[in-house]
Amino acid sequence: MDLAFTPEEQAFREDIRAWVKGNLPADIAHKVHSALRLSRDDMQRWARILGKKGWLGWGWPKQFGGPGWTAVQKHLFEEECALAGAPRVVPFGPVMVAPVIMAFGNKEQQERFLPGIASGEVWWSQGYSEPGSGSDLASVKCRAERHGDKYIVNGQKTWTTLGQYGEWIFCLVRTSTEGKPQTGISFLLIDMRSPGVSVRPIKLLDGECEVNEVWFDNVEVPADNLIGEENKGWTYAKHLLSHERTNIADVNRAKRELERLKRIAKAEGVWEDVRFRDQIALLEVDVVALEMLVLRVLSAEKSGKNSLDIAGLLKIRGSEIQQRYAELMMLAAGPFSLPFIEEAMEAGWQGDFPGGVTANAPLASTYFNLRKTTIYGGSNEVQRNIVAQTVLG
Amino acid sequence: MDFDFSDDQEQLRDAVRKWVDKGYDFERRRSIVAAGGFDRSAYAELAELGLAGLYVNEADGGMGMGPTEGMVVMEELGRGIVLEPLAQSLIAGGVLSGYAPDAIRTDWLPRLVSGEALVVLAHQERQARYRLDVCSATATQTGSAWIVSGHKSLVAAGDQADAFLVPAMVGDQMALFLVTRTASGLRTSGYRTQDGSRAAEVGFDDCPASLITTDGLATLEHAVDIGIAATCAEAVGVMDRTLAITVEYMNTRKQFGVAIATFQALRHRVADMKMQLELARSMSYYASLKLNAPADERRRALARAKVQLGQSMRFVGQQAVQLHGGIGVTDEYIVSHYFKKLTQLEMTFGDTLHHLGEVSSRMQDTAGVFA
Numbered sequence A: 001m002d003l004a005f006t007p008e009e010q011a012f013r014e015d016i017r018a019w020v021k022g023n024l025p026a027d028i029a030h031k032v033h034s035a036l037r038l039s040r041d042d043m044q045r046w047a048r049i050l051g052k053k054g055w056l057g058w059g060w061p062k063q064f065g066g067p068g069w070t071a072v073q074k075h076l077f078e079e080e081c082a083l084a085g086a087p088r089v090v091p092f093g094p095v096m097v098a099p100v101i102m103a104f105g106n107k108e109q110q111e112r113f114l115p116g117i118a119s120g121e122v123w124w125s126q127g128y129s130e131p132g133s134g135s136d137l138a139s140v141k142c143r144a145e146r147h148g149d150k151y152i153v154n155g156q157k158t159w160t161t162l163g164q165y166g167e168w169i170f171c172l173v174r175t176s177t178e179g180k181p182q183t184g185i186s187f188l189l190i191d192m193r194s195p196g197v198s199v200r201p202i203k204l205l206d207g208e209c210e211v212n213e214v215w216f217d218n219v220e221v222p223a224d225n226l227i228g229e230e231n232k233g234w235t236y237a238k239h240l241l242s243h244e245r246t247n248i249a250d251v252n253r254a255k256r257e258l259e260r261l262k263r264i265a266k267a268e269g270v271w272e273d274v275r276f277r278d279q280i281a282l283l284e285v286d287v288v289a290l291e292m293l294v295l296r297v298l299s300a301e302k303s304g305k306n307s308l309d310i311a312g313l314l315k316i317r318g319s320e321i322q323q324r325y326a327e328l329m330m331l332a333a334g335p336f337s338l339p340f341i342e343e344a345m346e347a348g349w350q351g352d353f354p355g356g357v358t359a360n361a362p363l364a365s366t367y368f369n370l371r372k373t374t375i376y377g378g379s380n381e382v383q384r385n386i387v388a389q390t391v392l393g
Numbered sequence B: 001m002d003f004d005f006s007d008d009q010e011q012l013r014d015a016v017r018k019w020v021d022k023g024y025d026f027e028r029r030r031s032i033v034a035a036g037g038f039d040r041s042a043y044a045e046l047a048e049l050g051l052a053g054l055y056v057n058e059a060d061g062g063m064g065m066g067p068t069e070g071m072v073v074m075e076e077l078g079r080g081i082v083l084e085p086l087a088q089s090l091i092a093g094g095v096l097s098g099y100a101p102d103a104i105r106t107d108w109l110p111r112l113v114s115g116e117a118l119v120v121l122a123h124q125e126r127q128a129r130y131r132l133d134v135c136s137a138t139a140t141q142t143g144s145a146w147i148v149s150g151h152k153s154l155v156a157a158g159d160q161a162d163a164f165l166v167p168a169m170v171g172d173q174m175a176l177f178l179v180t181r182t183a184s185g186l187r188t189s190g191y192r193t194q195d196g197s198r199a200a201e202v203g204f205d206d207c208p209a210s211l212i213t214t215d216g217l218a219t220l221e222h223a224v225d226i227g228i229a230a231t232c233a234e235a236v237g238v239m240d241r242t243l244a245i246t247v248e249y250m251n252t253r254k255q256f257g258v259a260i261a262t263f264q265a266l267r268h269r270v271a272d273m274k275m276q277l278e279l280a281r282s283m284s285y286y287a288s289l290k291l292n293a294p295a296d297e298r299r300r301a302l303a304r305a306k307v308q309l310g311q312s313m314r315f316v317g318q319q320a321v322q323l324h325g326g327i328g329v330t331d332e333y334i335v336s337h338y339f340k341k342l343t344q345l346e347m348t349f350g351d352t353l354h355h356l357g358e359v360s361s362r363m364q365d366t367a368g369v370f371a
Helices: A007-023 A026-033 A040-053 A071-084 A092-104 A107-119 A233-243 A251-267 A274-303 A311-337 A363-374 A380-392 B007-023 B026-034 B040-048 B067-079 B086-099 B102-114 B216-252 B264-289 B295-329 B335-346 B352-361
Strands: A124-127 A143-147 A150-157 A168-174 A185-191 A197-202 A211-222 B119-121 B138-142 B145-156 B163-170 B173-180 B186-192 B198-213
Touching (some): A040 A107, A143 A168, A251 A311, A311 B264, A380 B216, B007 B067, B067 B216, B067 B264, B102 B198, B119 B216, B295 B335
Parallel strands (some): A124 A168
Antiparallel strands (some): A168 A185, B173 B198
């Protein structure tokens, strides 16, 4: 039992910290620290900087050009990036589809797709949810019919995050209606610039278009783009879901945002209000407890001695904490979080924000936006079903 | 960063678990409760396992072990809701080993280790609630001799203990003393507490006392932090078992023709209990791993831990009773005893709101496991 990281791990952290400090563009870090809106260019600029260093696929093994880091090193990298104000890497390429291509794709697919993901040049999207398939993902209907060396895809995907920028999309498509719903699903990579693909952004409650509907109308997809075997896509998707275990808790971002919450509370004069301050203290305890939970998972992965299958708990707790800090930030500013002035959420706005503190402009929008966290990635109720299954059988 | 237990620690856990399972079943516990809540022979059995001297240096005859071993032991005792207050022996071992002059060490440590003597902390006063810096007991010195006067409440096994660690004011400075139960002017009045264990009011009327340290407040804070870490670990054991009992019941009990474990409303409650248990376990690790940190860091960490543990204990205890239905509120069935233990542990060494206040007043700009 030891809480401290090893000297080697500490040295690794220092190296990462120095590199991030020297390479993260200040304008991007400013936006992240102030929760201002990030453009496509902001996200891709950082992705390319990481890609050039070989760290966009920071979880990748060496054989595919990744750094081959341990679970602890990955965690330290994520923490240093988050605390420095780096934007979250858009995960669909490097974190989600790449491990599936590595595990189940053929050599040709690996050579074709992985370099563009590793460099940050190609923007990937995720085509999982459909209007009729949310928590019940196995019920997907988007149809792919095999015609010679092509699939013809017809159907609709939705909640496609940042799909308006997408160049490629990995989809769960129905290739068979025989047997159980899970057994007729295939994992298909689709070029979003193909004829018949159309994307419509969905405006969300915070005023931003973060997600999209994607339609497929007789889209021709080369059969070479099928990952693994037909009708085995569900297995691959599950592999993907199990791949990231601790990242889902987002505890590093929570630590950064807790610091920001304290700054806001001081600026708004509620730091000295015991009733308010105690709520921050409670959140601080929640964040430390979540971090300990994450460290326990990392330790178990490191030693391999005991498995700690608590991904569901990490998702539930991590998402609840994200919602809570956003809520407290909004409540700290109180009525001065209410003016909805979208330009004030862009960097460099010079106008007069009511109350005089422009930093309050995004607080309510962030609160509204983060209501998604307990819904996406398997709603927290679905997660509770999974946790209960492990406890009760 | 490593949360695996060593082979020695696993062996220690096995030994304590075996004793709890074979030597301290629910019937024995029930008879101890009926007889007043403390059993000297059960305590002697713990001492035979070496547990009373866990924190006593090997040079003084003890096991010379650290907070992780203490945590392992307390988790297992929690699992069996053991009544005898081993946490007090961890405190006494740590305090006497760490702060007492040689005369007290040579006099008391061997007997503490062997189990012959039970030494407990007597710090609770009526006006203090959970504050450690509020103390009205006084001590005065005549020549080289000290006498202590005052009244302490809720002293664990107070009418069974052989000596007390007593904070008392010397002028405006708190000092810590050792007072034997046979000291002239000492009165005890014992009673059971809600969890079935034993406590006492202890009155000191010009009692002869031995000075442990004039740095009383810092030592008391350390003593209580040892107690908090032990309480956190004990609570994890209690909750772990409480959840297991509840799961077993839900898979057995049928209503509407099916096991109640099939109902989603109840399943989600169990998932929430599991969440609280794992957060609590994480923070119990944190408490033990921070127990030897510098005082400021240690105090902040232990307060954070107790806030999490307090919340978890209340939730797990209340929900376990609820999920059992009517049988959960009977004395006959075991789960109510676990619930009462959890309730009492929340109020031991500072409750959730008290420690939330500590966390709140100690907050810094950054926060995390390492800050």
